[in-house]
Amino acid sequence: MADSITAEHWFLAHEGRLLQRDDQIIFTAADVGDTDVRYGVDDGFGLAVLAQPPVGLTAVDGLRGLLARSVDEVEYARLARASQLATWHDQHRFCGRCGGTLQAHPQDMARQCPVCSLVQYPRISPCIIVLVTRGDRCLLAHSARFPSGRYSTLAGFIEAGETAEAALKREVYEEVGVKVHNIRFFASQSWPFPHQLMLGFFADHLSGELVPDGEEILEAGWFGVDDLPDLPPPFSIARQLIDHFFAVKYDSSTE
Ligand SMILES: [Zn+2]
Incomplete structure (x- = not known):
């Protein structure tokens, strides 16, 4: 096909x-x-x-x-x-079950093993990405992978058997030690580095103070509209979450 x-x-x-x-x-x-x-x-x-x-x-x-x-x-x-x-x-050149050489699937967007018929579909890795907020401030963190001075939202892979909401609570707690609630879906974005599907959420701070894990996250803080650090580029869902949060805050404060 x-x-x-x-x-x-x-x-x-x-x-x-x-x-x-x-x-x-x-x-x-x-x-x-x-x-x-x-x-x-x-x-x-x-x-x-x-x-x-x-x-x-x-x-x-x-x-x-x-x-x-x-x-x-x-x-x-x-x-x-x-x-x-x-x-x-x-x-995905070879079958993960029997080692056969995968071939084009006759109908689907997939590759199939001619020996054992195992079908492989394009791999997508779902991730949560979340802007945690506390009043008029939001949680931004500096990752070891970022350029110097860059801060962004928290993100992480959803594990097997996990819901997006459970992954969000786990990732936030693991990375910065705070608990969150009132989780709201915002939007999603395909992120081909190499194959993530970023599911973007807002969540409210519930309890705890920021304690970066020191491995994935080196620094974290609560930032307001007047003291924002270097942010991710506008096309990223991380930046869209941040911009949306402050746009809504700004609109409501001027009414
Ligand atoms: Zn096979």
């Missing part, structure tokens, strides 16, 4: 990475060549996985920058999906 996928516009990938030529990341059917590893990405857009990239194409450098420059949610989602499919294809 995969080789029957046709599209006008193509992302190209090699060894799990999208390819670019200078600033170009969308190619034509003529650039796809004869590869039969093809996936549908979006209406009119496909992803072709190449065994050998043509001369002049290099792995995309700076996926974050490309996502940040997306003109709208459709373009963001298309790029996020193409990147995740490229990674998934590269990391």
Whole structure:
């Protein structure tokens, strides 16, 4: 089925990475060549996985920058999906049960083992991301992975068997030692680094004082609108949570 996928516009990938030529990341059917590893990405857009990239194409450098420059949610989602499919294809070449070489599934967006029939769908890893608030201040933390001076919301992977709400309470308590309640869903965002689905929430502080765990989180504090530190870029759901919180506070205080 995969080789029957046709599209006008193509992302190209090699060894799990999208390819670019200078600033170009969308190619034509003529650039796809004869590869039969093809996936549908979006209406009119496909992803072709190449065994050998043509001369002049290099792995995309700076996926974050490309996502940040997306003109709208459709373009963001298309790029996020193409990147995740490229990674998934590269990391799911063999059957995890019997070691058979996976092949394109005849109908689904999936790969299947020809020996034992195990089906592998594109991997998505759900995560919670939460802005904890206390009055007119919000909890922002500096992670060991961040640039110097950058603070953001807390986030973490949902574990097997866990609900999003339980994961949120666990992550917040593990990382900074406070308990939260009144959890409200805000929005979600595909985050292709490499395959997270970020589920964004607000939660209110319930009890406890901030004690960073010293490993994942190095510093944490309650920040108000007038003393905000360096924040994540506007296209991230972390920043959208922060901006939304203060926008609502500002609107209500001016009425
Ligand atoms: Zn198998």
